[in-house]
Amino acid sequence: MGWAVDMRLLSILLAGALFGAGVTISGMVNPMKVLNFMDLFGTFDPTLIFVMGAALVVTFIGYRLVFARGKPFFDDQFYVPGKGVIDARLIAGAALFGLGWGLSGFCPGPAVASLVFGYSQGFIFVAAMAAGMLATKFVLARRT
Amino acid sequence: MTATEFTPWAGTLGGLLIGLSAVLLMAAAGRIAGASTIFSGLLTLNIDAQMRWRGIFMLGLLLGAAISGWLFIDGSEISFPSGPAMTIVSGLIVGAGVTLGNGCTSGHGICGMARLSLRSLAATIVFMVVAILTVLVTRHGLGG
Numbered sequence: 001m002g003w004a005v006d007m008r009l010l011s012i013l014l015a016g017a018l019f020g021a022g023v024t025i026s027g028m029v030n031p032m033k034v035l036n037f038m039d040l041f042g043t044f045d046p047t048l049i050f051v052m053g054a055a056l057v058v059t060f061i062g063y064r065l066v067f068a069r070g071k072p073f074f075d076d077q078f079y080v081p082g083k084g085v086i087d088a089r090l091i092a093g094a095a096l097f098g099l100g101w102g103l104s105g106f107c108p109g110p111a112v113a114s115l116v117f118g119y120s121q122g123f124i125f126v127a128a129m130a131a132g133m134l135a136t137k138f139v140l141a142r143r144t
Numbered sequence: 145m146t147a148t149e150f151t152p153w154a155g156t157l158g159g160l161l162i163g164l165s166a167v168l169l170m171a172a173a174g175r176i177a178g179a180s181t182i183f184s185g186l187l188t189l190n191i192d193a194q195m196r197w198r199g200i201f202m203l204g205l206l207l208g209a210a211i212s213g214w215l216f217i218d219g220s221e222i223s224f225p226s227g228p229a230m231t232i233v234s235g236l237i238v239g240a241g242v243t244l245g246n247g248c249t250s251g252h253g254i255c256g257m258a259r260l261s262l263r264s265l266a267a268t269i270v271f272m273v274v275a276i277l278t279v280l281v282t283r284h285g286l287g288g
Contacts, residue, residue, distance in 0.1 A: 007172075008172055008173055008197075009196070009197070009200055011168060011169075011171075011172030011173065012169065012172065012173055012175075012197050012200045012201050012204065013200050013201070013203065013204040013207075014168060014204065015165045015166075015168040015169040015172070015177060015201060015204065016165070016200065016201035016202060016203060016204020016205040016206075016207070016208060017204040017205070017207050017208030017211075018161045018162070018164050018165035018168065018204075018208060019161070019162055019165035019166075019177060019179070019201075019204070019205050019208060019250075020204065020205035020206060020207065020208025020209035020210075020212070021158075021161050021208040021209065021211065021212035022158045022159065022160070022161030022162035022163075022164075022165060022208075023158065023162065023209070024158070024208070024209045024212045024213050024216075024217055025154055025157055025158040025161065025212050025216055025217070026154060026155045026157070026158020026159060026161075026162070027148070027151060027154060027155065027158070028158070029209065029213075029217075029222060030148065030221060030222045030223065031222070031223070031224050031225055032146055032148055032222075032223045032224070032225060033148040035225055035279055035283075036147065036148045038275050038276045038278070038279040039279050039280075039283055040276060040280075041280065041284060042279075042283055042284065043146070043147040043148070045147070045148045045149075045150050046150060046152075047148075047150055047151050047152060047154070047155040048155065049155075050152045050155035050156045050159060051155045051156070051158050051159040051162070052159065052249075052253060052254070053156075053159060054155070054156045054157075054158075054159025054160045054162075054163060055159040055160070055162040055163040055166070055254045056159075056163070056254060056257060056258055057163065058159075058160055058162075058163025058164060058166075058167060059163045059166045059167055059254055059255060059258035060257075060258040062163065062164070062166070062167030062170075062171070063166075063167065063170060063255075063258050063259060065167075066167060066170050066171045067170075069171075071174070072170065072171060072172055072173055072174035073171060073172050074172050074173060075172075075173050075174045077174055078170065078174040079174050079175055079176070080174075080176060080259065081246075081261075081263075083261075083262075083263075084263050085263075086262060086263055086266045089244055089245070090244075090245050090246065090263055090266065090267055091245075091266065091267075091270055092244055092245070093240075093241050093242065093243070093244030093245020093246065093267070094241065094245040094252070094266070094267040094268075094270035094271045094274070095241070095270050095271070095274045096237055096238075096240055096241030096244060096245070097237075097238055097241030097242050097245055097248060097271045097274075098241070098270060098271035098272065098273065098274025098275040098278065099234075099237055099241070099274055099275070099278050100234045100235070100236075100237030100238035100239075100240075100241055101234075101238060101249075101271060101275045101278075102274065102275035102276070102277070102278025102279050102282070103225075103226070103230060103233070103234035103237070103278060103282065104225070104226070104230070104231060104234035104235065104238065105224075105225055106234070106235075106238065107179070107180075107238070107248050107249040107250075108179040108180040108183055108238065108242060108248050108249075108250075109179030109180075109205070109248070109249070109250050111235075111238075112179065112183060112202065112205060112206070113205055113206070113208075113209035114209070114222065115206065115209075116206055116209045116210040116213055117213060117219040117222055118219075119222060119224070120228075121224045121228065121231050124228055124231045124232060124235065125231050125232075125234070125235040125238075126235070127235070128231065128232045128233075128234075128235025128236045128239065129235040129236070129238050129239035130183075130187055130239060131235075131236060131239060132235060132236040132237065132238065132239020132240040132241075132243070133180075133183075133184045133187055133239040133240070133242070133243045134187055134239075135236075135239075135240065136239065136240045136243035136244060137184070137187075137243055140243070140244075
């Protein structure tokens with residue numbers, strides 16, 4: 001059984017490495033490049049369309065093959081959310097995220113990946129993002 | 145604002161790697177490769193079995209970014225749109241937004257859309273539109 005556990009964790013490590021390499025090679029670790037994608041009427045850089053498009057095509061096809069198998073290789077079930085409703089909380093959260101993304105050029109994955117380049121702004125962003133997550137989790141937990 | 149070079153090949157390659165990451169994580173462990181949820185799940189004192197796979201994914205992400213960054217990327221091209229104060233504010237907003245909205249570019253924009261989730265489609269449209277409007281205002285001002 002020890003072997004199965006190791007293969008699971010090794011696969012997860014490799015998945016993380018592919019993700020980190022993907023956001024780095026695509027240029028998403030550079031906030032200026034991401035903001036230029038959003039700047040349709042200025043210094044527009046369409047690269048992010050190719051990143052999202054390629055990622056979506058691979059994931060769409062790959063997920064179908066994986067789900068058709070019935071269960072993951074090293075676990076008993078798929079942990080995917082059921083069909084939820086589109087509620088005010090989802091829309092408000094997505095809008096807030098869009099605002100922060102548009103102000104900074106950073107979304108969470110590339111922000112963490114950018115830490116390896118050692119810029120103080122990256123560390124400041126990730127620390128502030130962690131604080132925002134903790135504060136929001138705290139408020140959400142108290143409301144229920 | 146600084147123009148960035150349109151890099152469709154690097155963008156496509158990076159997107160393919162992100163897609164492979166999402167498919168591998170689902171195939172091996174049945175988990176969604178959503179950067180914000182994985183990162184946020186580490187911000188807890190409640191040490192459980194989830195901590196290990198999330199920590200290993202994040203470790204892999206940093207390794208992948210470091211290795212690919214060292215091989216392919218000129219880290220000096222990374223530039224930030226604003227000073228530390230705006231970086232803190234936008235980090236807090238991103239952290240709050242992805243926690244409220246249960247996901248970011250990877251979880252909703254790639255994994256959720258690939259599962260044809262209507263919640264993820266709605267979230268992706270909202271954060272994309274808000275991000276584009278935010279850049280329109282910060283770079284061009286309202287009405288010019």
